[in-house]
Amino acid sequence: MLLLLVAAFLQQLVTSDCTSIEGVVVPPLNASPDWVIHTRVRVDGQKYIGFVKTDGSFVVSDVPSGSYLVEITNPVYLFQTNVVKSVPYPLRITSVGKAAFFQVRL
Structure with a gap:
């Protein structure tokens, strides 16, 4: 019983200084319905990873x-990168356009 209480107390100490980063990812108007499946929220590289819900919201x-x-990563769409210091929540991140992997030949 004492071991469980100590473990619970230590867990509370570890998580008491932690917070969540919340936001909404706004895709382009003509985005395919499965854009959410391939989209990830990366905080400080890959230190912390989050996933986007079907309504575009996310929580890390x-x-x-x-x-x-x-950073919001998607193989098809590009999203603006945000530096989170002290901003109003939730974050609202909009797509800046479709990713161009190839140059158009003339």
């Missing part, structure tokens, strides 16, 4: 307080 939990670089 258990992130220690501080400043972070938040």
Whole structure:
């Protein structure tokens, strides 16, 4: 019983300084319906990873307080990169367009 109480107390200490980063990803108007499946939220590279829900919202939990670089990655669409210092929540991140992998030949 004492071991469980100590473990619960330590868990509370570890997670008490953590927070969540919440936001909404806005895809282009003509985005395919499965864009969410291939989209990831990366905080400080790949230190913390989040997934986008079907409504475009996301939550990255258990992130220690501080400043972070938040990136939305998708193989087809490009999204603006955000530096999170102290901004209103939830974040709203809009697509900047479709990714261009090839140059158009003339």
